[in-house]
Amino acid sequence: MLSHKILPNISIDCVIFGFDSEKLNVLLVERELLDEKGNVIIKDYTLTGYHILEDEDLNNSAYNILKNLTGLDNIYLEQFYTFGSIDRIDEGKDRLWQQHLNLGFSERIISVGYYSLINNDKVAVSSKDRKIQWFPIDSIPLLDMAFDHKQIFYKALDALQNKMKLEPIGFELLPDKFTLTQLQKLFESLSGLPIEKRNFRKKIAKLPYIVPLKEKQKGVSHKPAQLFLFSREVYEKTRKEKSFF
Amino acid sequence: MLSHKILPNISIDCVIFGFDSEKLNVLLVERELLDEKGNVIIKDYTLTGYHILEDEDLNNSAYNILKNLTGLDNIYLEQFYTFGSIDRIDEGKDRLWQQHLNLGFSERIISVGYYSLINNDKVAVSSKDRKIQWFPIDSIPLLDMAFDHKQIFYKALDALQNKMKLEPIGFELLPDKFTLTQLQKLFESLSGLPIEKRNFRKKIAKLPYIVPLKEKQKGVSHKPAQLFLFSREVYEKTRKEKSFF
DNA sequence: GCAAAAGTGTTACCGGTACACCCATGC
């Protein structure tokens, strides 16, 4: 049985990435504050976060936040950075928001950032009482976000892009069975760069851990594409360390 | 003026890497506890760490720990992971140590890990009242370390190795002017893999940010080597993003 | 003149890149 006592100075923020076969998205929660007359004082978006319990593993805690939000088990989750500036909280709206909630968390908080990768199809976002929505990552620059969450988002994106250079990651964003075009679009979304189709396919064909299935796409009004599977087992067995430069 | 009140649940641990022209080392602090009769009860090694003040930036705090220890400014410092398991503290010797110090920190602590890269020559380790010593990284597996510091060390090494695959890092470990042999030994130490000399030099020759100087090594009893400089400016100007796979 | 490390050239292979056309399906 876990204690319900929380650690006062630590929180977790999760950057949840999703992919809808076209573009990369991030899941955000609306934050809205009304005054007595019902006028909107604050309306912006936050990442999903929570405090941690005093006898709860940090990684478990992040995992639980996600499970709670999405209802999914076995979510891909990666810790990427810890944010500890003294000016993480904006003296305007963030302070106002905290006074409103009256949670007593207004003192210094260090936040541990995690990013997670979720296949959009699998998330029937169970919004509960909060307004939750996917945003294309292109739309983030113009979006108004709470606290230092925009900065956290960018750092997560950067970490994800770097991680991709080191390991084949991101298959969690696709359906279990995917086409090469979906895979290509995913990589293009993640990197922000276009990829040449033929060369892309030749490269993929050499990777033993991207396994062609006998199955084909169905119900599309064009030549149906072959489906593929990512095999983590094969990857782990055949992975090679790249050298420097 | 900074407050001297510390945040109760957060600490910083620094993994300080050094290079002595032959091998990679890490700086550790001896931890020793004697009983009333002077018998050694605990003797092992710790990373350098400290708690942070309630109005102190996380990154600044790490920076100050290093400045304090080494006397150096402008140290290369990178945050790599935050450790928050509930079993970070060993119930045997770590608990004993904490009782001895009687610091009241025995509750749950989350620790933010930083690694730093220092040229061994530049560190006249000012040991003050603590025993501080460089250890070759090969010797770590057999070393007895406090808390989860061995695990933190391995994670730092892993992070450093990954970082090197993405950017030319590690020049901070060398003298400002270095020979290609020193550079090669550094890369070999960091990766743990041997490198073929001629191919290595051809590769380096193509990198615009490794700048040959007109100067040569002096006072060696063999053909003196040419000296080189790492130019971060040139690197930043000419850096190219690698693609995936 | 000898020990010790510096420095260099060639070849073979592989992977990356650039590029344009035919194919299977639904409607």
Added chain:
DNA sequence: GCATGGGTGTACCGGTAACACTTTTGC
């Protein structure tokens, strides 16, 4: 039969890997 995305081959180039000998200096 046409629109839509699926799927492929070839030529060139640059990078990587494997390999052994000559050069410069201090002593």
